[in-house]
Amino acid sequence: EVQLVGSGGGLVQPGGSLRLSCEASGFTFSDQYMDWVRQAPGKGLEWVGRIRNKANSYSTVYAASVKGRFTISRDDSKKSLYLQMNSLKTEDTAVYYCARDTQAAAFDIWGQGTMVTVSP
Amino acid sequence: QSALTQPASVSGSPGQSITISCTGTSSDVGRYKYVSWYQQHPGRAPQLIIYEVNVRPSGVSNRFSGSKSGNTASLTISGLQAEDEADYYCSSYTISATVVFGGGTKLTVL
Numbered sequence: 001e002v003q004l005v006g007s008g009g010g011l012v013q014p015g016g017s018l019r020l021s022c023e024a025s026g027f028t029f030s031d032q033y034m035d036w037v038r039q040a041p042g043k044g045l046e047w048v049g050r051i052r053n054k055a056n057s058y059s060t061v062y063a064a065s066v067k068g069r070f071t072i073s074r075d076d077s078k079k080s081l082y083l084q085m086n087s088l089k090t091e092d093t094a095v096y097y098c099a100r101d102t103q104a105a106a107f108d109i110w111g112q113g114t115m116v117t118v119s120p
Numbered sequence: 121q122s123a124l125t126q127p128a129s130v131s132g133s134p135g136q137s138i139t140i141s142c143t144g145t146s147s148d149v150g151r152y153k154y155v156s157w158y159q160q161h162p163g164r165a166p167q168l169i170i171y172e173v174n175v176r177p178s179g180v181s182n183r184f185s186g187s188k189s190g191n192t193a194s195l196t197i198s199g200l201q202a203e204d205e206a207d208y209y210c211s212s213y214t215i216s217a218t219v220v221f222g223g224g225t226k227l228t229v230l
Binding site: 035037044045046047050061062063064097102104105106107108110111112113 | 121123152154156158160165166167168171172177209211212213216217218219220221222223224
């Protein structure tokens with residue numbers, strides 16, 4: 001079965017750090033671009049960033065709102081995607097989804113989402 | 121990068137057709153064919169229903185169709201069904217190699 005399973009969410013204080021993980025199965029993970037998308041409670045979707053595949057040098061792109069604070073990485077041997085979040089702010093509170101990117105900026109497989117709460 | 125503009129809500133009766141618009145700029149929607157649409161039911165992850173403006177993924181009903189004119193993309197749902205009641209989001213690739221989403225549209229089936 002093709003799926004993404006996210007983990008690592010939780011409660012963290014402002015200024016703190018958290019690392020999310022996303023494990024893939026059912027497809028050739030190493031060939032794919034992978035993205036993170038978040039959704040604040042009761043709000044819309046917000047794209048966070050993308051990591052390309054080895055053929056494209058694992059290059060990354062980030063939304064302006066997280067650039068310099070968040071880092072996306074991957075371990076193809078573990079079929080895993082990561083989101084390292086530093087200097088967290090209350091406005092980073094959201095459900096974070098990992099998603100497979102079709103390379104046409106379309107996300108055809110989504111994880112179940114993992115909740116991150118940034119609060120004093 | 122500002123969010124794409126969608127109506128906050130639309131409604132229709134079963135069997136009718138509705139259209140949701142998604143307005144961007146010449147740096148995103150107007151520049152690329154990489155416009156997608158997602159359906160999201162409460163408490164669930166989004167599901168891709170249209171990509172590259174008008175392509176339906178395998179398994180998506182042909183009642184869903186997409187189009188684009190200039191800086192505005194549109195999603196049309198024909199033969200409305202109760203199960204179509206959900207939030208709908210558009211997205212586009214941008215000139216900065218990022219992705220921008222619309223604010224979302226809540227569809228109510230009357």
